[in-house]
Amino acid sequence: MQVNTTRGFLWSDVETRTLLNIWGEQDIQAALDGNFRNSFVYRDVSRRLGATGFERTPEQCRVRIKSLKRQYLLAKEGNLRNNGQYHKICKFYDTMERILSNRPALDPQEFIDSVAGGEEAGEGLEEEDAEDAQDAYSESTGECPYPAETEVKLEYPTIPIPIPVKVTVGINSTSVRPHNSSQLASNLSARIPKRPRKRRAHFPMEKLMEQFLEQSVHAEDNFYRMEEQRLQAEDTRRETEHTRELHMLQMLGQMFSSISSTRAGSAAEPSKTAPPARAPVFSSASPSCKQGQSGHFRRPSAQTDCCAPKSQLLDPDPQAIVFERYYSSGSKSHRGMDEDFLSLVKSIVPPLTSKKHKGQDGRIGIIGGCQDYTGAPYFAAISALKVGADLSHVFCTKDAATVIKSFSPELIVHPVLDSPNAVEEIDKWLPRLHALVVGPGLGREDSLLKTAKEVIEKSKTRDIPIIIDADGLWLVTQQPSVIHGYHKGILTPNFMEFTRLYEALHHEPMDISDRQRSVTQLSVAMGNITMVLKGEQDLITDGGKVITCSVEGSERRCGGQGDVLSGSLGVFAHWAHAASAAGVGRSANPSMVAAFGACSLTRQCNNQAFQRHGRSTTTTDMIQEIGSAFKKLFES
Numbered sequence: 069m070q071v072n073t074t075r076g077f078l079w080s081d082v083e084t085r086t087l088l089n090i091w092g093e094q095d096i097q098a099a100l101d102g103n104f105r106n107s108f109v110y111r112d113v114s115r116r117l118g119a120t121g122f123e124r125t126p127e128q129c130r131v132r133i134k135s136l137k138r139q140y141l142l143a144k145e146g147n148l149r150n151n152g153q154y155h156k157i158c159k160f161y162d163t164m165e166r167i168l169s170n171r172p173a174l175d176p177q178e179f180i181d182s183v184a185g186g187e188e189a190g191e192g193l194e195e196e197d198a199e200d201a202q203d204a205y206s207e208s209t210g211e212c213p214y215p216a217e218t219e220v221k222l223e224y225p226t227i228p229i230p231i232p233v234k235v236t237v238g239i240n241s242t243s244v245r246p247h248n249s250s251q252l253a254s255n256l257s258a259r260i261p262k263r264p265r266k267r268r269a270h271f272p273m274e275k276l277m278e279q280f281l282e283q284s285v286h287a288e289d290n291f292y293r294m295e296e297q298r299l300q301a302e303d304t305r306r307e308t309e310h311t312r313e314l315h316m317l318q319m320l321g322q323m324f325s326s327i328s329s330t331r332a333g334s335a336a337e338p339s340k341t342a343p344p345a346r347a348p349v350f351s352s353a354s355p356s357c358k359q360g361q362s363g364h365f366r367r368p369s370a371q372t373d374c375c376a377p378k379s380q381l382l383d384p385d386p387q388a389i390v391f392e393r394y395y396s397s398g399s400k401s402h403r404g405m406d407e408d409f410l411s412l413v414k415s416i417v418p419p420l421t422s423k424k425h426k427g428q429d430g431r432i433g434i435i436g437g438c439q440d441y442t443g444a445p446y447f448a449a450i451s452a453l454k455v456g457a458d459l460s461h462v463f464c465t466k467d468a469a470t471v472i473k474s475f476s477p478e479l480i481v482h483p484v485l486d487s488p489n490a491v492e493e494i495d496k497w498l499p500r501l502h503a504l505v506v507g508p509g510l511g512r513e514d515s516l517l518k519t520a521k522e523v524i525e526k527s528k529t530r531d532i533p534i535i536i537d538a539d540g541l542w543l544v545t546q547q548p549s550v551i552h553g554y555h556k557g558i559l560t561p562n563f564m565e566f567t568r569l570y571e572a573l574h575h576e577p578m579d580i581s582d583r584q585r586s587v588t589q590l591s592v593a594m595g596n597i598t599m600v601l602k603g604e605q606d607l608i609t610d611g612g613k614v615i616t617c618s619v620e621g622s623e624r625r626c627g628g629q630g631d632v633l634s635g636s637l638g639v640f641a642h643w644a645h646a647a648s649a650a651g652v653g654r655s656a657n658p659s660m661v662a663a664f665g666a667c668s669l670t671r672q673c674n675n676q677a678f679q680r681h682g683r684s685t686t687t688t689d690m691i692q693e694i695g696s697a698f699k700k701l702f703e704s
């Protein structure tokens with residue numbers, strides 16, 4: 069597993085709970101209890117955590133556990149159990165209590181004394197168990213507890229390893245010979261006479277303690293917040309570097325293709341259907357420009373494009389040329405157009421290389437999944453993974469979560485959608501997500517739609533591509549302003565959803581005889597958002613020209629095909645916007661390119677699955693075709 073060490077320091081509750089569950093497992097506790105060298109144990113903890121989708125280094129896991137133990141002990145020592153304050157200090161008190169109650173070596177009183185530096189601190193045992201003994205040991209010796217090259221070990225030594233213990237008596241500290249941890253406590257308690265604890269006035273002391281505990285938790289929070297900021301800055305730096313590298317690679321690619329097409333051009337007459345990358349298509353106003361339409365595939369700013377400076381027009385990128393050819397070729401067959409657009413999609417697909425780390429090719433979030441619908445979010449999320457995203461998160465209701473998890477261990481499932489602080493829980497993940505798909509299996513319950521709406525608002529402020537499908541479109545029909553004019557928004561209605569939305573915005577029945585016109589009108593009414601009207605042919609527009617995807621599909625109309633489309637589109641949207649930010653095909657609207665990619669892929673999957681299974685084809689069969697369909701369309 070490749071570890072992303074730049075991962076944020078802030079642990080979400082779900083992540084912490086998962087960590088605690090792993091840490092509390094019997095074999096882990098047994099391995100920690102009595103072993104001084106616990107680095108390999110935390111390697112295993114980190115590995116198990118990674119398997120649930122949370123990526124943390126062994127050191128991060130160890131530090132987190134240490135901090136939780138401190139909070140737990142502070143809460144316990146503060147005697148806050150009775151007045152109910154303990155949760156303020158240690159949110160996971162009950163879980164910690166359950167786990168730690170089986171670890172006799174831990175003495176809260178002495179731990180708290182050493183933390184608080186109270187008058188008894190000098191006489192207490194400083195290391196409460198082998199784990200903390202190791203911390204003290206590494207601090208004193210400066211030894212790194214995690215030799216980076218060591219393989220992850222799955223078996224723990226069964227014989228406890230001796231622990232060198234630092235004992236503090238008065239102001240002098242002496243090292244005693246190694247003991248194993250179980251002998252340690254009894255030996256020490258026999259050797260070190262303990263002073264009777266002083267009696268304290270109960271009330272003010274408790275109050276003081278409470279204040280002190282709150283302050284220390286607060287200080288710790290601040291520390292983690294600062295760490296979070298530092299790591300986020302590091303993340304941003306890496307991503308910028310990655311984008312720059314991608315840009316360089318793509319520029320090189322364009323240079324090579326331009327060289328080869330120049331060679332081909334010198335050998336033969338330039339073909340009209342395949343002009344060289346630098347053909348002077350824009351050296352004078354193109355026919356489409358004369359008609360007031362942009363040759364570029366940008367959101368409709370026809371006038372600005374037509375009036376663009378000549379230098380810009382003389383230097384079009386190959387994507388613009390493809391769109392230009394399409395717009396000016398009235399007689400071109402759909403097959404020919406599809407091929408042109410497929411080449412655009414190919415240019416945004418990131419190369420597979422061993423230089424990337426997990427997450428760089430896409431972390432996609434799906435908002436959906438409720439008691440009635442568990443298949444839809446699964447189809448969308450698994451499709452995103454199969455297309456090439458590295459991580460796929462599903463944010464669903466509690467009762468849907470177990471079901472969705474049981475469909476696939478590949479998905480990261482958050483049972484938060486119906487929790488009272490759903491927006492807050494999802495918001496924690498937004499900085500990590502590259503695209504959001506809202507709606508598959510969301511249902512139409514008011515509270516869930518409200519949550520979806522707030523998550524959309526938050527995602528817009530983060531400039532994340534948002535795909536809205538299924539019940540998400542129901543929300544848009546009620547409140548179009550939620551996505552109106554968002555340049556990275558894409559709506560994917562089927563005919564029914566489209567009709568509803570059209571009538572909500574235009575207050576009149578739609579003219580079904582001219583779908584191209586209707587889809588353009590609706591896109592314009594929605595602030596030129598990219599719109600995909602699915603059907604026998606998929607119509608894609610951002611309010612300017614309509615492009616048609618007519619890659620051969622199938623005659624099967626089983627439920628869930630739209631979910632494959634929306635999940636795939638999440639990934640394509642991320643790739644297209646990342647490529648555009650890196651300077652690839654700036655003149656094309658990335659959302660349109662992405663939409664064309666996702667529609668083609670879904671239809672191709674459908675076609676391949678239908679060839680194999682005929683009438684019995686289901687969405688699961690389509691998903692199995694994603695790999696080979698992708699290869700056929702975009703990698704051949």
Ligand SMILES: NC(=O)C1=CN([C@@H]2O[C@H](COP(=O)(O)OP(=O)(O)OC[C@H]3O[C@@H](n4cnc5c(N)ncnc54)[C@H](OP(=O)(O)O)[C@@H]3O)[C@@H](O)[C@H]2O)[C@@H](O)CC1
Binds near residue numbers: 538539563565630
């Ligand atoms: N396995 C799962 O978990 C799946 C869960 N899903 C989830 O279900 C939720 C509700 O989505 P939805 O699409 O069923 O609801 P809605 O928009 O009310 O449509 C209902 C009616 O509209 C009609 N109709 C539909 N298409 C049409 C067309 N092209 N042209 C003409 N008419 C058309 C048709 O009417 P009928 O013919 O039955 O009269 C249809 O019955 C949503 O969350 C979604 O994600 C799905 O993803 C499937 C897999």
Ligand SMILES: Nc1ncnc2c1ncn2[C@@H]1O[C@H](COP(=O)(O)OP(=O)(O)OP(=O)(O)O)[C@@H](O)[C@H]1O
Binds near residue numbers: 562602621628
């Ligand atoms: N008549 C058709 N012929 C060929 N392909 C079609 C046809 N209708 C839809 N499709 C394709 O199926 C995919 C899903 O479209 P569909 O209309 O089934 O979505 P949906 O109703 O939203 O799906 P879901 O069942 O997931 O809600 C699209 O990629 C579309 O191209």
